[in-house]
Amino acid sequence: xxxxxxxxxxxxxxxxxxxxxxxxxxxxxxxxxxxxxxxxxxxxxxxxxxxxxxxxxxxxxxxxxxxxxxxxxxxxxxxxxxxxxxxxxxxxxxxxxxxxxxxxxxxxxxxxxxxxxxxxxxxxxxxxxxxxxxxxxxxxxxxxxxxxxxxxxxxxxxxxxxxxxxxxxxxxxxxxxxxxx
Numbered sequence: 001x002x003x004x005x006x007x008x009x010x011x012x013x014x015x016x017x018x019x020x021x022x023x024x025x026x027x028x029x030x031x032x033x034x035x036x037x038x039x040x041x042x043x044x045x046x047x048x049x050x051x052x053x054x055x056x057x058x059x060x061x062x063x064x065x066x067x068x069x070x071x072x073x074x075x076x077x078x079x080x081x082x083x084x085x086x087x088x089x090x091x092x093x094x095x096x097x098x099x100x101x102x103x104x105x106x107x108x109x110x111x112x113x114x115x116x117x118x119x120x121x122x123x124x125x126x127x128x129x130x131x132x133x134x135x136x137x138x139x140x141x142x143x144x145x146x147x148x149x150x151x152x153x154x155x156x157x158x159x160x161x162x163x164x165x166x167x168x169x170x171x172x173x174x175x176x177x178x179x180x181x
Contacts, residue, residue, distance in 0.1 A: 005053035005107070005108040005109070013049055013050055013052065014050050015048070015049070015050035015114075016048075016049050016050070017046075017047070017048040017049075018045070018046070018047050019044075019045070019046045019047075020043065020044065020045040020046075021043065021044060022041055022042070022043045023041070023042045023043075024039065024040065024041045024042075025037055025038060025039060025040045025041075026038065027039070039124050039125065040122065040123070040124045041121075041122070041123045041124065042120065042121075042122055043120060043121040043122075043123075044118065044119070044120045045118070045119040045120065046116070046117075046118055047116065047117045047118075047119070048114070048115075048116040049114055049115055049116070050111070050114045051111045051112035051113045051114045051115075051151075052111075052112045052151065053108035053109065053110065053111060053112065054108060054109075054110045054111075054112050054151055054152075054154050055069075055071055055105065055107055055108050055109065055110070055154060056071065056072050056074070056079070056089070056094050056105060056110065056154050056155075056156055057069045057070060057071055057072065057154060057155055057156065058070055058071075058072055058096055058103075058155065058156045058157055059155055059157050060096065060157065062096055062097045062098070062099060062100075062101065062102075062103070063097070063100065063101060063102050064099060064100050070097075070102060070103060071102070071103040071105040071106075071107070072094045072095065072096055072097060072103040072105055072156050073094065073095045073096070073097050073103045073104045073105065074093060074094055074103075074104060074105045074109075075093060075094065075095050076090065076092065076093035078090070078093065079093040079094070079110055080093075080110075081162055083113070085149060085163065085164045086163055086164075087162060087163070088113065088152040088162055088163065088164055089110070089152050089154070089161065089162030090162065091156075091161055091162050094156055096156065110154075112151040112152070113149050113151070113152075113164070115148045115149070115168065116148075117141070117142055117148060117168075118142070118143045118144055119139070119140065119141045119142070119143060120139070120140055120143055121137060121138065121139045121140075122137070122138045122139075123135065123136060123137040123138070124136050131181060132179070132180065132181045133179075133180050134177065134178065134179055134180070135176075135177070135178040135180065136175075136176070136177055137175070137176045137177075137178070138173070138174075138175050138176075139173065139174050139175075139176075140171060140172070140173045141169065141171065141172045141173075142168070142169060142170060142171045142172065143171065144171075145170055145171035147167055148167055148168035148169075149164045149166075149167050149168070150164060150165075150166045150167060150168060151164070152164045152165075153165060
């Protein structure tokens with residue numbers, strides 16, 4: 001009954017792709033162009049991840065054994081709705097088990113939504129004196145500021161069951177200036 005995908009979604013990601021690189025502008029001729037455009041480092045990072053595995057549960061004690069988070073019955077082969085924010089899981093695909101019984105759903109049998117993200121950093125070190133320099137760094141996470149959704153609500157008793165009600169972070173930017181001596 002408890003065979004299934006790993007419960008901890010962070011440890012069971014079937015598809016995970018990370019791409020990162022670093023590119024640096026060349027040392028340009030001419031004092032003005034060299035001072036403005038030379039030595040900048042650009043570092044993009046692309047991350048694509050498949051969704052984690054979910055279990056549909058109820059907060060009711062249907063098995064009459066005091067066990068929390070009991071799984072429900074899946075009555076349709078396809079548990080998904082239109083896979084949109086408002087209808088990721090189909091509520092008609094699930095029902096509560098009869099009193100005194102456990103549900104027929106295996107553990108972590110539904111794949112949640114996957115995600116992708118584009119982050120980048122821009123940095124440059126400015127030499128002040130022989131043993132002194134200043135490093136400037138700008139970083140942006142979720143550069144495209146796109147909607148990256150979390151998992152849908154999987155408690156069958158919730159009014160928002162099957163809906164995605166939260167998202168991952170919006171674009172976050174940070175800047176740093178470091179003096180090295």
